[in-house]
Amino acid sequence: MASYKVTVATGDVAEAGTNNSISITLVGSRGESRKTTVSLLFLPGQEKNLSVDCGQDLGPIVLIRLHKWRLFLEDAWFCKDVRVTAPDGTLYRFPCYQWLEGVTTVEVREGSGKKLVDDELQILKEHRRQELVARQEAFRWKNFAQGWPRCLNVGSILELDSNIQFSCVRATDFTGFLILQGASHFLSGFLLRFTSWNSLDEMRTIFSRTQGRDIGGCLMCSPPHD
Numbered sequence: 001m002a003s004y005k006v007t008v009a010t011g012d013v014a015e016a017g018t019n020n021s022i023s024i025t026l027v028g029s030r031g032e033s034r035k036t037t038v039s040l041l042f043l044p045g046q047e048k049n050l051s052v053d054c055g056q057d058l059g060p061i062v063l064i065r066l067h068k069w070r071l072f073l074e075d076a077w078f079c080k081d082v083r084v085t086a087p088d089g090t091l092y093r094f095p096c097y098q099w100l101e102g103v104t105t106v107e108v109r110e111g112s113g114k115k116l117v118d119d120e121l122q123i124l125k126e127h128r129r130q131e132l133v134a135r136q137e138a139f140r141w142k143n144f145a146q147g148w149p150r151c152l153n154v155g156s157i158l159e160l161d162s163n164i165q166f167s168c169v170r171a172t173d174f175t176g177f178l179i180l181q182g183a184s185h186f187l188s189g190f191l192l193r194f195t196s197w198n199s200l201d202e203m204r205t206i207f208s209r210t211q212g213r214d215i216g217g218c219l220m221c222s223p224p225h226d
Contacts (some may be wrong), residue, residue, distance in 0.1 A: 004061075005085040006053045008038050011078040011097070012045035018068075018077035024086060025065040027107075028058025029121060042077060061092045062124055064108050068100045076101045076162065082108065099162040168199060 004026060010016050019041050026033040033054045034198060036154050042048065079096040086092070093111040100106055107127055119125045142153035 002054045002057045002087050004033070004054065004058075004087070006038075006050050006052055008050075009046055009047045009080040009082070010042045010044060011080040013078055014044070015076070016044040016078035017042045017046065017199065018076060019071070020075045021067075021069045022070060023067040023069070024052070024082070026052055026054075026058060026061055027063035027065065027123065028061050030059035031056065033058065035065075039077040040071070048174050060072070060090075060110075061086065062110055062121060063127060066096070066100060066106045066108065068102070068104050068106075070103060074102060079106075101162060147222065150225040 004205065005025075008024065010018075021040050022038045022042065023035045024038050025035050031054075033052050036050065036052045038050055039048045049095070064082055064084070066079060066082070077100045079098065079100060081096055082094040084092040084094070095109045095111050096106070096108050098106070107130075109124070109127060119128060140153040141150040144151045173184060
């Protein structure tokens with residue numbers, strides 16, 4: 001008998017939790033565990049600890065499978081990561097950082113960076129192949145118009161997988177930033193101006209009032225400069 005300690009973490013983004021059923025399967029080089037229920041309720045930022053008991057040592061853990069099944073209503077779940085501690089104390093980390101929607105099973109590789117030639121196990125080679133096929137299906141190109149750059153072959157962003165769409169958190173941030181800038185330009189007289197600029201100095205006077213806020217917003221996502 002081999003017992004594995006497992007920690008499943010939910011992201012702390014908005015609506016990351018779920019009341020759907022979440023289960024896990026551990027896949028090692030020598031076999032895999034039975035599907036074990038993690039929880040029927042996850043709150044944002046919450047971690048769940050459980051033990052997965054197996055009849056034998058699974059060897060190095062190379063994959064995990066996360067199974068999501070809805071009881072009544074669909075409730076998407078954002079998984080941050082999973083940590084597995086083997087009986088010998090070895091810690092395996094599985095970064096996920098993606099949404100699970102509907103009734104689905106998602107396979108996540110162990111977090112060590114590896115190249116294609118490093119995949120000795122057939123299950124890892126197949127996982128890489130399936131991942132490549134999924135990306136090719138998700139990112140198909142089309143010509144928007146003659147002479148224009150190619151774009152994704154979708155009619156709307158809503159057709160994309162949730163993990164590809166722009167996050168609602170960042171979208172809210174940008175919307176708020178645009179409202180702030182619009183208000184700033186309105187108060188500074190920029191939006192109400194019906195005549196031409198008299199000089200470059202006059203333009204600098206208007207835009208210098210919002211320049212500091214613009215730079216501050218950029219610094220939130222850019223490294224500081226010396």
